[in-house]
Amino acid sequence: MVSPRILLLALGTVLMGCGGGQASDAPANSGTVSDAQARNLYVRKCSLCHGDDGKLGASKSPDLSISTLSLEERVALITYGKGTMPGQRGILNKDEIDAVARYIERFRE
Numbered sequence: 001m002v003s004p005r006i007l008l009l010a011l012g013t014v015l016m017g018c019g020g021g022q023a024s025d026a027p028a029n030s031g032t033v034s035d036a037q038a039r040n041l042y043v044r045k046c047s048l049c050h051g052d053d054g055k056l057g058a059s060k061s062p063d064l065s066i067s068t069l070s071l072e073e074r075v076a077l078i079t080y081g082k083g084t085m086p087g088q089r090g091i092l093n094k095d096e097i098d099a100v101a102r103y104i105e106r107f108r109e
């Protein structure tokens with residue numbers, strides 16, 4: 001049995017963790033996902049099929065380096081998914097989807 005004191009301590013740490021983040025200049029979800037975070041999201045959510053450079057083509061996925069979709073089209077596709085590509089709605093937030101959609105543009109030659 002975990003003592004109530006330890007539980008309180010743990011809860012306090014969690015609350016302070018959240019509060020600290022929101023007290024900073026940017027409110028939560030205001031659109032600043034760093035490039036490193038975008039890359040991390042891409043690696044976790046996309047490279048399985050598209051590969052590190054967008055060209056893997058696993059699960060019949062198209063080569064992202066020759067994709068001509070606009071940013072809006074990419075955001076919609078990533079949000080809702082298509083065919084075997086899983087949508088990220090409810091998994092990534094809007095800012096994260098936007099950041100990943102921008103991130104993959106670097107694969108174009």
Ligand code: HEC
Nearest residue numbers: 045046049059060061062067068069074082083084085100
């Ligand atoms: C399970 C494999 C899979 C995963 C994971 C996946 N995709 Fe896809 N992706 C596909 C497939 C398959 C298509 C083709 C969909 C179609 O047109 O039917 C596609 C299409 C696309 C396209 C459109 C390319 C074009 O020009 O037609 C983009 C952009 C894209 N994916 C980006 C992403 C991003 C960003 C992620 C991560 C959030 C991701 N994909 C995760 C399989 C995947």
